[in-house]
Amino acid sequence: MKSEVKIHHVSYSYNKNEMQLNDINLNILQGECIAIIGASGCGKSTLTRVINGLIPSFFQGELSGKTFIKEKDIHQLPSWEIGKMIGNVFQDPRSQFFSNEVAGEIAFGCENMGLTHSEIIKRVNQTVKEMGIEDLLNTSIYSLSYGMRQKVAICSAKAMEPDVYVFDEPSANLDLSATYLLADLIKRLKNSGKTSIIAEHRLFYLRGIADRYIFMENGKIIKEYSSNEIQEQKSEALNKKGLRSLRFEDISIPNTDLSGITSPHPISVTGLSKDFKNHQLLKNITFQYDNNEIIALVGANGVGKSTLGKVFAGLMKESSGEILVDGNSKKYKQRIGKIWYIPQDLDSQLFGEDLIDELTTGLDNPDKNIDKAEDILRKLGLIELKNKHPATLSGGQKQRLVLGVAMMRNAPMIILDEPTSGLDFNSMEKVRVLIKEQQKNGTKFLIISHDIEFIARTCNRILKLDDGEITEDYYLENIQDLLKSMNAKEVEKWMC
Amino acid sequence: MSCEKRLRELSGIGALLLTFLACMVSIFTESYYMHALFVIWLAMLLAYLGFVKQSVQYVLLYSFTTFWLIMMIPKGVMIISPMLLGMIYKFIVPIMAAYLTFKIPSGKLIAVFQKSSMPQNILLILVIMIRFIPTISGEIKTIKEAMKVRGLTGSKKKVFFHPLRTVEYVVVPLIFRSIKVGDELAAAAIVRGVENTGKKQSYYETKMSKTDIVILTISLLLLIVCII
Numbered sequence A: 001m002k003s004e005v006k007i008h009h010v011s012y013s014y015n016k017n018e019m020q021l022n023d024i025n026l027n028i029l030q031g032e033c034i035a036i037i038g039a040s041g042c043g044k045s046t047l048t049r050v051i052n053g054l055i056p057s058f059f060q061g062e063l064s065g066k067t068f069i070k071e072k073d074i075h076q077l078p079s080w081e082i083g084k085m086i087g088n089v090f091q092d093p094r095s096q097f098f099s100n101e102v103a104g105e106i107a108f109g110c111e112n113m114g115l116t117h118s119e120i121i122k123r124v125n126q127t128v129k130e131m132g133i134e135d136l137l138n139t140s141i142y143s144l145s146y147g148m149r150q151k152v153a154i155c156s157a158k159a160m161e162p163d164v165y166v167f168d169e170p171s172a173n174l175d176l177s178a179t180y181l182l183a184d185l186i187k188r189l190k191n192s193g194k195t196s197i198i199a200e201h202r203l204f205y206l207r208g209i210a211d212r213y214i215f216m217e218n219g220k221i222i223k224e225y226s227s228n229e230i231q232e233q234k235s236e237a238l239n240k241k242g243l244r245s246l247r248f249e250d251i252s253i254p255n256t257d258l259s260g261i262t263s264p265h266p267i268s269v270t271g272l273s274k275d276f277k278n279h280q281l282l283k284n285i286t287f288q289y290d291n292n293e294i295i296a297l298v299g300a301n302g303v304g305k306s307t308l309g310k311v312f313a314g315l316m317k318e319s320s321g322e323i324l325v326d327g328n329s330k331k332y333k334q335r336i337g338k339i340w341y342i343p344q345d346l347d348s349q350l351f352g353e354d355l356i357d358e359l360t361t362g363l364d365n366p367d368k369n370i371d372k373a374e375d376i377l378r379k380l381g382l383i384e385l386k387n388k389h390p391a392t393l394s395g396g397q398k399q400r401l402v403l404g405v406a407m408m409r410n411a412p413m414i415i416l417d418e419p420t421s422g423l424d425f426n427s428m429e430k431v432r433v434l435i436k437e438q439q440k441n442g443t444k445f446l447i448i449s450h451d452i453e454f455i456a457r458t459c460n461r462i463l464k465l466d467d468g469e470i471t472e473d474y475y476l477e478n479i480q481d482l483l484k485s486m487n488a489k490e491v492e493k494w495m496c
Numbered sequence B: 001m002s003c004e005k006r007l008r009e010l011s012g013i014g015a016l017l018l019t020f021l022a023c024m025v026s027i028f029t030e031s032y033y034m035h036a037l038f039v040i041w042l043a044m045l046l047a048y049l050g051f052v053k054q055s056v057q058y059v060l061l062y063s064f065t066t067f068w069l070i071m072m073i074p075k076g077v078m079i080i081s082p083m084l085l086g087m088i089y090k091f092i093v094p095i096m097a098a099y100l101t102f103k104i105p106s107g108k109l110i111a112v113f114q115k116s117s118m119p120q121n122i123l124l125i126l127v128i129m130i131r132f133i134p135t136i137s138g139e140i141k142t143i144k145e146a147m148k149v150r151g152l153t154g155s156k157k158k159v160f161f162h163p164l165r166t167v168e169y170v171v172v173p174l175i176f177r178s179i180k181v182g183d184e185l186a187a188a189a190i191v192r193g194v195e196n197t198g199k200k201q202s203y204y205e206t207k208m209s210k211t212d213i214v215i216l217t218i219s220l221l222l223l224i225v226c227i228i
Helices: A042-049 A078-083 A102-112 A117-131 A148-156 A176-191 A227-232 A235-240 A305-312 A354-359 A364-379 A396-406 A425-440 A451-460 A478-486 A488-495 B002-009 B012-028 B032-048 B052-075 B082-104 B106-115 B120-150 B156-161 B163-190 B210-226
Strands: A002-012 A021-029 A033-037 A064-071 A086-089 A164-168 A195-200 A212-217 A218-224 A265-275 A279-288 A294-298 A320-325 A340-342 A413-417 A444-448 A461-466 A470-476
Touching: A002 A042, A002 A195, A021 A042, A021 A195, A021 A218, A042 A064, A042 A195, A042 B052, A042 B163, A078 A086, A078 A102, A086 A148, A102 A117, A102 A148, A102 B106, A117 A148, A148 A176, A164 A176, A176 A195, A212 A227, A218 A227, A265 A305, A279 A470, A294 A305, A294 A425, A294 A451, A294 B156, A305 A340, A305 A413, A305 A444, A340 A396, A340 B120, A354 A364, A354 A396, A364 A396, A364 A425, A396 A413, A396 A425, A425 A444, A425 A451, A451 A478, A461 A478, B002 B210, B012 B032, B012 B082, B012 B106, B012 B210, B032 B052, B032 B082, B032 B210, B052 B082, B106 B120, B120 B163
Parallel strands: A033 A195, A033 A212, A086 A164, A164 A195, A294 A444, A294 A461, A340 A413, A413 A444
Antiparallel strands: A002 A021, A002 A064, A212 A218, A265 A279, A265 A320, A461 A470
């Protein structure tokens, strides 16, 4: 087989002290599907940027070594020539689109290639037909789910007809069924003879698709696994490397004894409903905390999980029903600050100039609370970073910081919306440990998530929401129950 | 014909020219009646293209503003700043036309710019500006929610006495988010060949449609009447 991508002694650093890539050698054959795996910061994203040419032209720094695609040295080529050979799909479905509608987006790359009007139309129509999204051509991208947006991203790369596809953590913001949809698309690219390179720390969806797994650490390739070799790896061993589990069945559910935990503020919901434009988003939601158990709220996209979270926290007004805190009915405005809601998008909730300021901003006496803030930062493991700007932290650090803000206000209950999207195993663990500690101190948690691994290790009780109603409510004892609630088996089967 | 189909008939050049004519009306018209006539025309157009709610909102805002300017200001009722009212009065015509422009696919507008002999760099800035409007409005919504949780929007008293502090709370995360999105967008554009300096064609037609011609002729006639 012919070599498609060849990386020859590549090293890269953007500041001279630290090497982001250290003497990388890799030969990728035509039609191969390669997973580049490793914890956050191991250099896997950096490596994709060398392959698609963004390093060194867009991300500056010192690059040595050579990269060839079809035996052409890509760093001698202008960016648009590389673009014709390599299609890219990035991590964030909110920031890789140029048009507000699907057709224009898919056409964007073709327009830049200098194709004629009729050729562009032909390519766009052909691509949407092959991918089965003809009916979405005139749809606004902002109305699509994240999973569909990644499909559009693949379409817009495909329309340029490249032979190599580079994916940079494409599943980071996707729920389970969307992740399997992504896997299906990658499989189709592979079956049509295209070469794929995927940087990831979630491995489960690549099972049976990736031919080789390249494990990186500190900018170096440490080990290479074949598809069979990675299957033999136990989840525990993968977790130690910062990787997420390959098989959900392996995940052990920790035994937690809830009896010793104090539960100072009883909270219950009765008959909660929310109507919106003749449509019932939430129907007669009733449940109460028995103890201080951590509840996971699961269900497919669009069944009303976030709406329930926002109504609970008083950001939206309920249409009917009652929420009791400490036995007293609380109107929606009274709930704000008592029931603390942390949305998925972390950047839009950081207001401070440094970490201390972040924790004290909005308090009546910020100056008197500095000692308390430092205490909390110590618990979060962020005290060494206290003078940094919150926006410069990593994803996992930001997640802990926003939890710290809630701790600062002594909120009796915290609702987290997708707290682990994009987090590798180590960062996820730190968030988990923090939540468990707060549980012991009496805080109640409701966690909206589609991250099976995180739920299994963290939550005690599962609530499943389907079309605005609670359809399942049980204590988690067996991983199989959880997999069933998340439809994991069915989606996987449907894939095969 | 459905409203969506009607809107699809409007081309990029048509929408841009309509906005230009609306600016002219706003600058040159002195008569209240003629100005009102153009507002009614734009409101009809918005409703025809499926934006009935927005059309009614604009007309109500316009009626209120004009009423206040003509009836209350001369009597010395200054509860609302006359300058603010004057600004709404002047800007409402271009804003209504611009609203339509932003409702058509951004690809259509970009196609028009591409056809013109505009330098690549300026074109790229325009493309990204158009792209950023929905991002920013989405971000502001999530920021506001986060502020609510923290009690940063809190009491009206706080907002009134510390308006700058409140603005800062919105602007700081917005800027950080914009830098991040901007960076990722630029990278996504480069790998898709945006730096190619060669001649480019577009997915969308840049020719004017019949709908365009009808709308623009009526608008132009109204503009002439307004100026005379």
